[in-house]
Amino acid sequence: MGDLEQKIIAMDLWHLALPVVSARDHGIGRVEGSCEIVVLRLVAEGGAEGFGEASPWAVFTGTPEASYAALDRYLRPLVIGRRVGDRVAIMDEAARAVAHCTEAKAALDSALLDLAGRISNLPVWALLGGKCRDTIPLSCSIANPDFDADIALMERLRADGVGLIKLKTGFRDHAFDIMRLELIARDFPEFRVRVDYNQGLEIDEAVPRVLDVAQFQPDFIEQPVRAHHFELMARLRGLTDVPLLADESVYGPEDMVRAAHEGICDGVSIKIMKSGGLTRAQTVARIAAAHGLMAYGGDMFEAGLAHLAGTHMIAATPEITLGCEFYQASYFLNEDILETPFRVEAGQVIVPDGPGLGARADPEKLEHYAVRRSG
Numbered sequence: 001m002g003d004l005e006q007k008i009i010a011m012d013l014w015h016l017a018l019p020v021v022s023a024r025d026h027g028i029g030r031v032e033g034s035c036e037i038v039v040l041r042l043v044a045e046g047g048a049e050g051f052g053e054a055s056p057w058a059v060f061t062g063t064p065e066a067s068y069a070a071l072d073r074y075l076r077p078l079v080i081g082r083r084v085g086d087r088v089a090i091m092d093e094a095a096r097a098v099a100h101c102t103e104a105k106a107a108l109d110s111a112l113l114d115l116a117g118r119i120s121n122l123p124v125w126a127l128l129g130g131k132c133r134d135t136i137p138l139s140c141s142i143a144n145p146d147f148d149a150d151i152a153l154m155e156r157l158r159a160d161g162v163g164l165i166k167l168k169t170g171f172r173d174h175a176f177d178i179m180r181l182e183l184i185a186r187d188f189p190e191f192r193v194r195v196d197y198n199q200g201l202e203i204d205e206a207v208p209r210v211l212d213v214a215q216f217q218p219d220f221i222e223q224p225v226r227a228h229h230f231e232l233m234a235r236l237r238g239l240t241d242v243p244l245l246a247d248e249s250v251y252g253p254e255d256m257v258r259a260a261h262e263g264i265c266d267g268v269s270i271k272i273m274k275s276g277g278l279t280r281a282q283t284v285a286r287i288a289a290a291h292g293l294m295a296y297g298g299d300m301f302e303a304g305l306a307h308l309a310g311t312h313m314i315a316a317t318p319e320i321t322l323g324c325e326f327y328q329a330s331y332f333l334n335e336d337i338l339e340t341p342f343r344v345e346a347g348q349v350i351v352p353d354g355p356g357l358g359a360r361a362d363p364e365k366l367e368h369y370a371v372r373r374s375g
């Protein structure tokens with residue numbers, strides 16, 4: 001075992017703009033051109049490094065500028081000079097030091113775990129309690145405003161052995177959603193289909209549209225209405241046998257408790273970028289399971305570092321049974337930032353067994369895509 005008593009002596013940050021291969025439309029907004037993330041590197045006095053990634057989205061969780069400032073100004077003083085083994089204390093202080101900014105806290109938690117894992121020669125999943133699975137089924141989202149391009153993507157996914165897709169709905173008209181569901185049912189019957197509105201439905205249109213879509217019997221229908229519409233979510237849940245998932249309505253354990261008590265969902269999309277860390281994400285899953293609710297491993301517009309952090313979290317969380325959506329490194333970014341590729345084989349994400357997160361960010365790519373950096 002290495003020495004977790006050693007101090008953290010440096011924190012470096014990169015705000016990156018990563019070019020993407022296509023536009024993607026979600027109910028709450030569009031991503032095109034590039035997605036922006038913040039990468040964090042911690043260095044311990046023995047020279048070991050730990051990486052984390054904050055993957056915000058302005059219309060959903062927050063901005064890259066806020067993630068960067070939270071880390072650079074408000075969380076840095078909690079980290080420099082502290083022992084590597086002080087993760088739980090540092091994260092507790094981080095929760096109090098700056099409100100919201102859950103992506104920055106997820107990045108910090110990832111980097112602390114990666115660093116401790118590198119030093120103790122253990123994978124992050126071992127530091128989170130051990131692993132319950134070696135692979136995680138991958139779901140890829142179908143969200144291109146150019147549906148012909150998505151048909152080509154689905155052909156590629158089928159050839160790659162991916163068995164799950166999530167159709168993003170509610171960003172154009174209802175007929176477009178139904179047309180796509182009909183085509184997928186006819187031409188791609190191999191796929192299990194999930195539907196995600198990303199809050200895209202207005203109050204007056206939610207009931208008929210959700211009932212229409214439910215006739216296609218997707219695995220679940222995710223977040224049809226605005227995050228704060230808890231009562232409407234509960235009503236929609238009662239109208240259909242298709243499971244209703246909460247995503248934007250549930251960030252951390254506190255929201256999960258409220259969602260369970262108010263009966264707004266049959267399951268929840270769990271993301272380290274919403275919960276503010278890997279341990280808090282595990283807590284969300286455990287609260288959900290204790291209330292008889294399902295859990296899915298969601299993500300934001302992430303690169304490989306955040307995918308890895310989520311993979312280790314899910315590997316150590318048996319309550320997350322619906323697979324994951326860590327597809328961006330393979331199917332959305334022009335180029336990922338990892339030194340060795342994020343592993344997806346035959347439609348399954350491979351849980352790494354190496355120390356820490358199991359792969360590192362490539363320093364040359366960090367410099368190449370940086371729009372701002374500090375150390």
Ligand SMILES: [Mg+2]
Nearest residue numbers: 196222247269
């Ligand atoms: Mg979602």
